[in-house]
Amino acid sequence: MKLKVLFSLVYVLTFSMLVHAQELYTPRHIKQAYQNETRSLTGAPGAKYWQNKGRYDMQITVDPVTKVVSGKERILYENNSPNRLNELVISFVNNVHKPTAARALGVSADFITSGLKLRSLKVNDKIYEIDSQDWTTVNRVKLKEDISSLAVATVEMDWEYPLSLASDREGQIDSGTYYCAYAYPRIAVYDDYNGWDMLEHNGRQEFYHDFNDYQVDIRVPKNYVVWGTGKLLNPEEVLQTEVLGRFNKSLISDEVIPVATLHDMQEQKVTKQQEWNTWSFNAGHITDFCFALSNHYVWDASSVQLATKRVSVQAAYLSGTKDFEQYVGWERYCIDWFSKNWPGVEYPFPTMTAVQGFADMEYPMMVNDSSVPDNFMDARQTVDHEIAHTYFPFYMGTNETRYAFMDEGWATAFELLIGMDENGEEAAKKLFKEFRVEGWIKEPSTEQDQPLISLSSQLSGKGYGNNAYIKSALSYLALKDYLGDVPFKKALHHYMDNWHGKHPMPWDYFYSFNAGTGLNLNWFWKNWYFSNHYIDLKLAKVEQKNKTITLEIENIGGFAIPFDVILTYVDGKKEKIHFTPQIWEKNEASTVLKLKSKAQVKEVFLDNDIFMDYTSDDNRMIL
Template identity: 55%
Template sequence: MKKVVGLLLLLVFAASLAAQGLYMPRNIKAAYDKGTRSLKGVPGVEYWQNKGVYDISVRVDPLSKIVTGSETIVYTNNSPDTLKELVIRFVNNLHKPEAPRYDYFSSDFLTEGLKIKTLSIDRFIYKTDGSNWGTVSPIELAKSILPGQQVQVKIEWSYPLSKESDREGQIDPQTFFCAYAYPRISVYDDYNGWDQLQHLGRQEFYNDFNDYNLKVQAPKNYVVWATGTLQNAEEVLSADALKRFKSSFTATEIVPVATAEQMKQGFITAQNEWNTWHFTADNITDVTFALSSQYVWDAGSIMVDSVSGRRVSMQAAYKEGAADFKQYVNWGKYCLQWFSSKWPGVPYPYTTMTAIQGFADMEYPMMVNDASIEDLKDSRLTLDHEVAHTYFPFYMGTNETRYAFMDEGWATAFEYLIGIEENGKTYADSAFKALRVERYINDPSAEQDQPIISMSSQLSGVGYGNNAYVKPALAYLALKDLLGDALFKKALHQYMTNWNGKHPIPWDFFYLFNTATQQNLSWFWNNWFFSNHYIDLKVKQMDANTVQVENVGGFAIPFYVKMVWTDGSERSTHYSPVVWKGTQSINIKTSTNKKIKSIVIDGGIFMDATPDDNHLLL
């Protein structure tokens, strides 16, 4: 009988989720109606996603700065739909002069873009014209792909590496970061169909979870670093370098796999005219690689899973003399272990993490491309932020193009939390406010107050940056305060477990947290994600024994009320965001046997738009 009652209560709770009062676009609603997604926040019984198996061979010519390649993609249509076209995505066509872009770029940014030499789908050969390819290009199929069917796509291509870029291209004449270096099949999903949004250079990415077999040809004395596990170190490294490289997998200290002098003298790679570096990675959203004939190469390892004892290789490649990158292996080991054990508290899921000194401050699966920064604390927080992206969007395949807050907001929140451990709370609060919050809260323009749920692809200027990074990070930290660490982590882990290797959307996150906490948090979601609120509290005296704290801006934030009495004693009381549920003001009793002198309200990192009305002298 108890089991029956429990089941009935669960069903009643699940039914209540259906009436939570969250705005839902028609295409998203249709996905829930079809059963591909569940109002419990988990993948529905009809959930599906497509997959590609990529076999890629590329060659980088350091003299011409041309990347040439060929690939075979075995693409499986797991959807219930018959596909009459394939949509091919090549991000680096952003460099073509006629490509739409979010901002002005100099002439050094421009290239001829992608040239397709051959394209065939199941042996049907397509005519190609490189001038017609954008960052996204649909191809009408000669034969439709039925549900459950596979097709084999073969492409040969080439493109030039841009002189001036951010996420990819030429770092210097002998160093190249080759992100998005291969044509890929765009995502076909259950709520939008084909993802045909052009890449404009600002919004980030949305990819399927694929398996990759990557081979990179580079001249001798060029080291290649890439997403995945290097399969043929014995073939591409000299005997001494191989010994050092292998020892780094268990080393607790930094192993100098390649010094600047060793690179200069040609002591690191096999001395073939060209070496082929072979990497593999499965069930991951992208692969990328970098190569250099002059970068220093450090490596070490760290245990990320105390249960299995599994270790991860942490590597760094950089110009000699970069003071911050000399510490990147140790910094990286610390953050890999911290993210694995603290927040989010999920063991780092991959074999390696490689940091390349570049210019993007950008994340890729198992790799980051960071600029060298003189301020070492700032540099370390940059690394922390980019490595945090391992979980959002790579562990969970969020749609960064449309909903950037689903990954940038989390990475920004984790950046703050690990910063407390690394630098102390005083510095972490100060840095977070200075680097993240101040520009948002001190700018009263309308762009700042757009709802977080607004599609990132529709935002521009300051509206994009703060909707993607600052406001959602504050929302997640406010939710952590509201729920408490234990319940917040329980819900977060359930969310990550259910959507690992899949494609959650914002409503999946909202509903899963409701289910995991057994609370209807729709008031919080509406307050933070669907409103035009901002942060602004105000304190005013009501009578001799009562003050009122008014939530002028509307966001449900945590805050402290500090009372000071005339005898010098004081008390600081913490208020959870829950106090704002259903109200925009609260009354606080001040009466004691002592006379009160002053009252101050302080949101900490939740900076106030009008701080002058946050204190009273009585």
Template identity: 50%
Template sequence: MYKNIFSLFFGCLFVTVMQAQELYMPRNVKKAYLHGTRSMTGAPGKNYWQNKGVYDMQVTVTPENGMVQGFETISYSNNSPDTLYELALRFVNNMHKPNVARSSTVPMQFITRGLQITSLKINGEPYKVNSDNWGTVEKIKLTAALMPRSKMNVEIAWNYPLSELSGREGRIDSTTFFVAYSYPRISVYDDCDGWDMLEHNGAQEFYNDFNDYKVAVKVPANYVVWATGDFLNPDEVLQPAIAARLKDSYVSDSVVHIATREEMIGGKVTRQNEWNTWKFSYNHITDFTFAISNHYVWDGGSTIVDKNTKRRASMQAAYAATAADFTNSVAWGKQTLHYYSNVMPAVPYPYPKMTAFHGYGDMEFPMMVNDETVPNNLLSARMLQDHEMSHTYFPFYMGINEARYAFMDEGWAVYFTYRLSCELFGKQVGDSILANSRIKRWNADASAEMDMPLITMSSQLAGKAYRANSYNKAVAAYAALHSLLGEEKFRQALHHYMKLWHGKHPIPWDFFNSFNTATAQNLNWFWNNWFFSSHYMDLKIDEVKTGKKDCVVKVSNPGGLYIPAKVIAYYSDGTTAVKEIHVAHWGFNKLTYKQISFVQKPNVAISKITIDNGVFADANPENNVWMK
């Protein structure tokens, strides 16, 4: 009885404290909580819903002219309580059109005519559309409204030319293409923003529903297709020896050379039909992507990603024979899949395979990454692949709205890669990489745009401000959160959040609230400081008072961000003493300075005192040192 009363009291106190320290919330987000689609506990609300499409596509790629032609049927479920009078169609590759707004200038080789829709039917009714003037997202007025919790059938025939200049997608070489964002898709309709009508400008990334995909890709003989999803018909399109090697790689701990360049160009890999149709499928994923080549090397291997079920995932690589770093891709990828599955975030890799494709753009897709070659720096090549692979969890597994909240995606990807680098190369090297490649780039720049609050919508940021918030400031926030909570509690809270929201669409407040609940702490003081303020990282030694018995150091926090640090005293006999400042000192205790005492040893002077911020690179390191 006493235990129940205590638990009830603590629970009420926790909720009361949380409500007393509310976080800023936009009006549309408040509306979602009011309607019960989201909960202040951080869990999806009792009325949570999300829409879904079932895509059946046939796509043909003609390498000679770089044309993509397709036909799709989409069974679209409106699971919302709203009547939809319009349908929003999205085609990201229209960003190649000459009249579309972009975040930066592009060369002429980037420009194409964009999407051409040759046929559109909705529930069997033909719609006349002129796609010539479409941007990257367009609304179509429905002749018959789509009622709540009902379905519609959409049929689209389309074509578009692949860009001659490869970035996130397009032509890699004369016979190699990375074919992404290749089909018209129904844009997201959600409980916070309704139809997602944000135009894609090449900077901010994406936001997609969880859909089911069944795709047939038709290409000429001798072209191999690597794609998202389960490969359904290897025996129909591959020659027997190659199909056998591929299947061997699915269970092999070693790297299997599925196809060499000589076999590819010698016609010994695919069936020698004039055209081959490669079939793939997968359910409840946010996108489908594929790539083709008639000369790329093809490697494979596998690793156990779920130690309880012994489930394996295939790791594959496709690359030009000249890309020396890619010869390591399968071995690297197996290590990475194992680490992410078992150590951090310690969630078993959720898909059956991952393919590292040698291209450009350094971009992630479900079950694929499109990375450039970095032949002269294997460390950079390794970390690039690791970073893109980490996006499996954020955004794909977790359904993040990257276009609005990139810090929920890129920040975690950088953090997971940082943790992996510490495992592979040692903490000192991992810390150095993070501090120098990410955090200093933000915190050492005093430009006003570098101090935009993390919560600022990514679509409203440009240039270095976008990169600072999405990557550099975000990873610092997650590292500070880890320092605050400790490894065990941090991992438990992260797992709680991911268990609640994987396969759905969390927003920042779901993240904040789920961590509050999982830790049984009101962390709003931390969220406010790191996500809703314009603070930066700058600690300072204000004064040092030396006495006969002790030396008192006053450390202040003029930058305002709550970060951990070590204060180190150097004695004249070569010894040191270290005192730590914890994140909670600044925020939970609401103090603007820290007073630290060091013992004065007999006949031994303190000659120097420094502040060591670790990865939290200080904006003004010159005021972190005191010399006697």
């Protein structure tokens, strides 16, 4: 009898949650995913959730003389969808360098290349005559024979393309250093709510890839060291004995070890001296593979022991670069801190390598960072932010192209949280406000107030950047303040447990947190994600009678933010009273507070802290 009652209660609670979940605006194609049971209104993957996967075996050659990257690849592509595929979509991001590419940003002449030359393509041993001259960053290939549901197709390609001489996310860093990202044609994502991902890459938005397995051999001339995603499988075949010993020592040491010094590189004492060396890497169930190579960068390495494994930590940089001399230590600290604190999930991969470049950009198990040698706090913030992306979008395979706030916002929030530990709360918040928040909140133009749920691919300029980074980070930090650290972390882990290694979309995040907290948070999602709000509180009225002080606060901007009421007494002493975003749950427009004061109050001030106010002048009242 008691068991039946329990089942009835669970049913009622679940039904209630589903009814409330439906209150959020949901696009038609997302509703279809719920009807198809690939997604669920509890936030977890649906009973019929699926995602496709590729097993990539690639042999890539980089010729630093001709600046040409060439390769052969064999992909075992699993069609786990319920649909027959009568076409494949081949993505090659680096075609953004072609003269005819649609780009959101201006570029120099050195950025332009001729793009991909596809020399051959076979699908299940059938040859396709493809002229890739007119290919863009996404390209449809009509199949001669459909790929059945649950079938595995073999796709083989032979290709080459020139490296861009203007490095940003990828390309030539200097005359002997190259960052090879998005370095191979791949099968685009085919998912349960959009079908084929046909969005062109325009140089601004970021990426959306399947979770694939990679076995990659990279052939380069002697004296070039290669750093790549995943584990280096054959160090003994490419490194000379002394350097090999240092590298192997770094894999088990907490000490920062100079694996290859500038003298080593100049004296050709690092790599085996055969004409070409082949460096082999592998990485499993990851959304991308990239690599870098240099004939003169120095190489530092160490490792960090986590609860279940030791992670190799490396840095490659131009000798004498002061901030990069600190990078391995910073990376070690960062990986350990993220594992133990926020998000409090163990770093999921075996390696992390930072390469000095220009992009300030994340890749699976690698970052490409610019140097800030005269500001270590800024430099360290950069590596913190990029390594935070390990979790979003590489552990959680979010669609960065459409929903950039699902990764950039989390990385920006984690950047602040670790920064408070590294630099102290006051200094970290000051940097966060100056670097992140101030530019947005002081810019009143229409594009700053577009809803967070807006597709990133439809935004531009600061409207894109502020939605992706600042407003979203503040939404996560506001929710943390509202829930409290323990419930917030519990809900975050529930979301991450639901979706790591998969492809969550915003509604999966919303409903996972609803389920993980046991609360209907739809009021919060509507306030922060489906509105044109900004941040602007106004202290409209203050009345003091005896030891009761009544405050009327108007929420002009609309966002449900936390704030402190700071009372200054006539004797100069101050009292701070904190209010969480819950205060706006019933009425986001205004609130009336009745507070007990310890003495006569001479000034009331609303302090929004990092939630900077658009018109802060009306946050203070002198009595």
